[in-house]
Amino acid sequence: MRKRYVGAALAAALVMTGCSVGLQGPVDPVGAAPTPSASASAPAGAADGKAPGKGPDTAPDTAAAYRKWGLKPFAAPPAPPKTKPVRTGGGGPVPVISDIPTKDKVVFITIDDGAEKDPKFVEMMRELKIPVTMFLTDSAIRTDYGYFKPLQQLGNGVANHTLTHPNLRTLGAAAQEREICGQQTRLAKEYGTTPRLMRPPFGNWNEDTRAAAGRCGVEAIVLWRESMQITNMQYQRGDKKLHPGDIILAHFRGPSELKGTTMTEMTVNMLRRIQEQGFTVARLEDYV
Numbered sequence: 001m002r003k004r005y006v007g008a009a010l011a012a013a014l015v016m017t018g019c020s021v022g023l024q025g026p027v028d029p030v031g032a033a034p035t036p037s038a039s040a041s042a043p044a045g046a047a048d049g050k051a052p053g054k055g056p057d058t059a060p061d062t063a064a065a066y067r068k069w070g071l072k073p074f075a076a077p078p079a080p081p082k083t084k085p086v087r088t089g090g091g092g093p094v095p096v097i098s099d100i101p102t103k104d105k106v107v108f109i110t111i112d113d114g115a116e117k118d119p120k121f122v123e124m125m126r127e128l129k130i131p132v133t134m135f136l137t138d139s140a141i142r143t144d145y146g147y148f149k150p151l152q153q154l155g156n157g158v159a160n161h162t163l164t165h166p167n168l169r170t171l172g173a174a175a176q177e178r179e180i181c182g183q184q185t186r187l188a189k190e191y192g193t194t195p196r197l198m199r200p201p202f203g204n205w206n207e208d209t210r211a212a213a214g215r216c217g218v219e220a221i222v223l224w225r226e227s228m229q230i231t232n233m234q235y236q237r238g239d240k241k242l243h244p245g246d247i248i249l250a251h252f253r254g255p256s257e258l259k260g261t262t263m264t265e266m267t268v269n270m271l272r273r274i275q276e277q278g279f280t281v282a283r284l285e286d287y288v
């Protein structure tokens, strides 16, 4: 959706920086963001005890599907924790997380905006059964909410990425609430379930964002540790490695934004980067 507002050349340049950098201003260093409730010892409460999460499937026919996409199957992820390691709020200011406290060699895939709607990506997710969480923006998907329904039906999470993708730090409390609550309402209407997670565009947030999210029924603000580009990830940490519990940011983008690379090719690249570091993919909603 950024292309709607900026020239094509600038959009191509922005691809390399990910959703974290926009035109509206600088990015917060995520390491400086407080994570008040991401305590490993916090009880998760009533959300526990539901159906176990679904990770990558390692059945033989799934192995064939991985070969089709030029990949090796993932190791099965560990069972979801009995107690979610991230405690979420009860209507007050919500926690802000960039990773999940866990020792398991798992990472979490999140995909933002929703501009690219490639049918091949739906086919790929149906075959590979990789859990992803989709942070969707109304202005990017309002012409085709239906594209994401099969992805939701596969068990992938639908989450809030605002109505119009503003830099929330430039907005007052009431306008932030309109952006967040408005998209909660749209997503609930379209997909039949109210999102629990929200990501502020460009990763820009302030205390008004935390308060507004809580008032809108959001339980946690989700940032990221790595940002997938075209073939490689941008790492926030100096060691340029995945760490257990990292949240990875990717985007629904196609060839016009990825220098000719398709959404599925980008996804293959991302899964290879995860595999070659010995990680598997788990479901974010099982941990938050």
Ligand SMILES: [Zn+2]
Pocket: 019, 112, 113, 161, 165, 201, 202
């Ligand atoms: Zn975005």
